[in-house]
Amino acid sequence: MTASTTRSRTAKTRTTRLAAVAAVAVAGSMLLTACGDQTEGANTPAEGTKSAAGSAAPLFSKLPADIQKAGVIKVGTDATYAPMEFKQGEKIVGVDPDIAAALSKQLGVTFQFESGTFNTLLTSLPTGRTDIVMSSMTDTKARQEGLDEKGQKTGSGVDFVDYFTASTGILVKKGNPEGIKSLDDLCGKKLAVQRGTTYEQAAKDQAEKCKKDGKPALTFESFDSDAEAQTRVKAGGAVADLNDSPVAAYIAQTAGGGNDFEAIANKSDAGFFGIAVDKKNTQLRDALKEALDAIIKDGTYKTALDKWNAGSGAIPAAKINGGS
Structure with missing residues (x-):
C-alpha cells in the first residue's frame, strides 16, 4: 500500500x-x-x-x-x-x-x-x-x-x-451520503480510525495532503478498537473509518444485517x-x-x-x- x-x-x-x-x-x-x-x-x-x-x-x-x-x-x-x-x-x-x-x-x-x-x-x-x-x-x-x-x-x-x-478500505454509512469515492474526498470531513494502525498514520498523511492541496482541513479521532471507530461513523460523529479492504468489506456485509455500512476499496495501494x-x-x-x-x-x-x-x-x- x-x-x-x-x-x-x-x-x-x-x-x-x-x-x-x-x-x-x-x-x-x-x-x-x-x-x-x-x-x-x-x-x-x-x-x-x-x-x-x-x-x-x-x-x-x-x-x-x-x-x-x-x-x-x-x-x-x-x-x-x-x-x-x-x-x-x-x-x-x-x-x-x-x-x-x-x-x-x-x-x-x-x-x-x-x-x-x-x-x-x-x-x-x-x-x-x-x-x-x-x-x-x-x-x-x-x-x-x-x-x-x-x-x-x-x-x-x-x-x-x-x-x-490488502488495500485501503473506506467504511461509510449505508448509502454513502457524503459521496466518498477516494481519500481525497475526505478533505473537510472527520474520520475515525483505530489507534496504532497504519490507518492512523494514513489519516495524518491525508490531512497534510488536504492542506497542501489547499482543500478544507481533514480531522480525525483515534480509538483503541476499530469497533469504537465504527460506532462513531454509525452515530454520525465521523463520515468514514479507514480499514483494510477485506475487513471493511466484511463489516459492510455483516453489520446490521448489511444495512449499516458500505465499503469503498482503493485497490491501487x-x-x-x-x-x-x-x-x-x-x-x-x-x-x-x-x-x-x-x-x-x-x-x-x-x-x-x-x-x-x-x-x-x-x-x-x-x-x-x-x-x-
Whole structure:
C-alpha cells in the first residue's frame, strides 16, 4: 500500500494492518472482546497437532530447538478484526487462525493465539512473551527497522514473512451520503480510525495532503478498537473509518444485517500483511516461510482464504520483508 494507507493494522504508511467481532459489536449480533483483553489458551483448530507424532511433520526439524521442545508457537494477535481474526465465544477464529492451522500441519506444533492491544503486539517479541505476531499487520520498512511514526528508533525491528495482500478500505454509512469515492474526498470531513494502525498514520498523511492541496482541513479521532471507530461513523460523529479492504468489506456485509455500512476499496495501494518475527529468530522465520510455501503449493492456503471470502488477497509465494 502507499503512504496513504493502514492497520495496519496497515498500508504502507501503517506503523501497522484488515472486525467480525468489531463489526458485530456495532451490529450487536456477536460478542465483542475488547482489544486489551488477554485471552489465554485461545488456540487454532490445530491444537494438539504435535502430539507424539510431531517430529514426523514435514518441517518439524526446521524449527528452533526450544519450540520443538515446547510443541507450541505463541502468537500475539488483536482478535477484533473479522474476518482476519476475531472471537467466537472464547475461541479465536478467522483467516489468520485457519492459515496457522494449515502451517501447524507442516511444522508439527500448535499455534497458540493470545489476544492483546494491537499497538503493543510487537513489544512482546523481544521479551519472549510471544514467538510471532499474526494480526493482519502490514509489512512496512518502519516496522522492519523498529521506527515509530516520527521515525525515531524504538527497537531492533522485526522480520516479516508475508502471506496476504490488502488495500485501503473506506467504511461509510449505508448509502454513502457524503459521496466518498477516494481519500481525497475526505478533505473537510472527520474520520475515525483505530489507534496504532497504519490507518492512523494514513489519516495524518491525508490531512497534510488536504492542506497542501489547499482543500478544507481533514480531522480525525483515534480509538483503541476499530469497533469504537465504527460506532462513531454509525452515530454520525465521523463520515468514514479507514480499514483494510477485506475487513471493511466484511463489516459492510455483516453489520446490521448489511444495512449499516458500505465499503469503498482503493485497490491501487495494495500491500503485504506479514507474520512478524524477532530479527534474532531467523530459524523460525525461515521455517515459517518454507511452511507457507508448502501450504500454498498443496492448496490448504487457498482453502483457508476461500472459507472467509478472502481469496482476493492470496499471494503466489511467501516473501520475507517484501513491504516498503
